[in-house]
Amino acid sequence: MSVLDLARADIRALQPYSSARMEASGGRVMLNANESAWAPPGDHDLACNRYPDPQPAALVDALARLYGVRASQVLVGRGSDEAIDLLVRAFCRAGQDAIAIQPPTFGMYAVSARIQDAAVVTVPLAADFTLDVDALLAAVTPAVKLVFVCTPNNPTGQLVPLADVERLAQALRDRAVLVVDEAYIEFSDAPGAAPLIDRFDNLAVLRTLSKAWALAGVRIGTLLANDEVIALLKRIMAPYPLPRPCVALALEALSEAGQVAARAHIATVRDERERMALALAQVPGVRQVLPSQANFLAVRFDDAGATYQRLLDAGIVVRDVRRYPQLGDALRITLGTPEENDRVLEVLNNLVADGRKRSDGTAMGAQA
Numbered sequence: 001m002s003v004l005d006l007a008r009a010d011i012r013a014l015q016p017y018s019s020a021r022m023e024a025s026g027g028r029v030m031l032n033a034n035e036s037a038w039a040p041p042g043d044h045d046l047a048c049n050r051y052p053d054p055q056p057a058a059l060v061d062a063l064a065r066l067y068g069v070r071a072s073q074v075l076v077g078r079g080s081d082e083a084i085d086l087l088v089r090a091f092c093r094a095g096q097d098a099i100a101i102q103p104p105t106f107g108m109y110a111v112s113a114r115i116q117d118a119a120v121v122t123v124p125l126a127a128d129f130t131l132d133v134d135a136l137l138a139a140v141t142p143a144v145k146l147v148f149v150c151t152p153n154n155p156t157g158q159l160v161p162l163a164d165v166e167r168l169a170q171a172l173r174d175r176a177v178l179v180v181d182e183a184y185i186e187f188s189d190a191p192g193a194a195p196l197i198d199r200f201d202n203l204a205v206l207r208t209l210s211k212a213w214a215l216a217g218v219r220i221g222t223l224l225a226n227d228e229v230i231a232l233l234k235r236i237m238a239p240y241p242l243p244r245p246c247v248a249l250a251l252e253a254l255s256e257a258g259q260v261a262a263r264a265h266i267a268t269v270r271d272e273r274e275r276m277a278l279a280l281a282q283v284p285g286v287r288q289v290l291p292s293q294a295n296f297l298a299v300r301f302d303d304a305g306a307t308y309q310r311l312l313d314a315g316i317v318v319r320d321v322r323r324y325p326q327l328g329d330a331l332r333i334t335l336g337t338p339e340e341n342d343r344v345l346e347v348l349n350n351l352v353a354d355g356r357k358r359s360d361g362t363a364m365g366a367q368a
């Protein structure tokens with residue numbers, strides 16, 4: 001059985017749009033795409049009057065090298081969000097098929113599924129936010145075509161051990177595609193799952209330049225998967241997904257100098273993660289700092305709502321994750337510069353001072 005047998009038959013049979021740039025490139029006088037012959041103001045030799053290459057070879061090759069796979073196993077899109085959407089559309093028949101997720105986790109899997117009218121099977125993470133492989137496998141009905149696993153998980157920060165990924169890929173073979181979202185893996189100690197793609201044709205790995213590579217505004221995400229899956233998704237992707245300025249910025253980030261800078265920032269984030277986890281645990285009113293392998297900390301508070309507001313009043317915006325299951329008392333705090341992180345600690349320690357004033361009756365006793 002091929003992994004493509006899990007995909008929608010109508011998508012496999014679809015005659016894709018054939019853009020001018022796909023049909024012919026490399027000429028010197030390009031008169032086949034109704035482009036302007038003149039570069040726009042401020043073009044800086046980017047040739048933005050021309051449509052971009054659908055999958056620029058230099059970028060595909062750089063990403064293949066970075067992630068340790070072959071170019072035919074790479075699909076570059078507008079953030080990993082686009083890859084999630086493409087996977088759901090290619091594998092899930094509206095009104096019939098489903099995806100499986102483990103809440104609390106990244107929201108886009110369920111949103112993409114709902115847009116496609118695919119059902120969402122939820123298998124909650126254990127109380128300690130680890131993934132229960134057996135429970136997940138037990139929930140995979142024949143309707144489930146995609147199983148999403150986020151590692152390190154957003155918003156909790158925990159890793160899924162590679163051995164669990166391998167076990168899932170093996171058990172799901174011929175049943176479903178395992179999609180491993182590694183948006184934050186650069187901040188962890190763990191190896192990624194990309195080397196397993198050659199062994200499991202039903203394994204897909206999501207990587208992004210949005211977090212560790214400082215390019216959230218450039219929207220470049222990568223799907224690593226079996227050649228056949230990549231080829232199928234290319235057929236349904238928008239014709240020219242990658243703007244030329246974005247490709248240029250991504251190539252610069254992936255250059256040798258860019259990689260040195262990224263590694264330095266990752267090291268700082270990891271140092272700050274350790275420092276902040278210890279410091280936050282000392283702040284009265286903090287119930288727990290969840291162990292994190294990502295560039296954020298999920299923190300439980302006695303009063304998360306008031307803490308959120310207090311930070312906001314000080315101009316600090318964190319993510320209120322109280323709507324997620326099992327995180328009803330938590331905020332997710334991204335690790336910033338050391339100065340920004342100091343500011344968070346300052347404000348949180350003030351919050352406690354105010355709270356004491358209130359509870360000992362001196363300031364607000366009448367209302368208590």
Ligand SMILES: *Cc1c(COP(=O)(O)O)cnc(C)c1O
Nearest residue numbers: 079080081106154183208210221
């Ligand atoms: C931020 C994030 C992404 C989105 O990445 P883009 O490449 O910017 O679309 C994907 N998955 C998770 C878990 C994320 O937190």
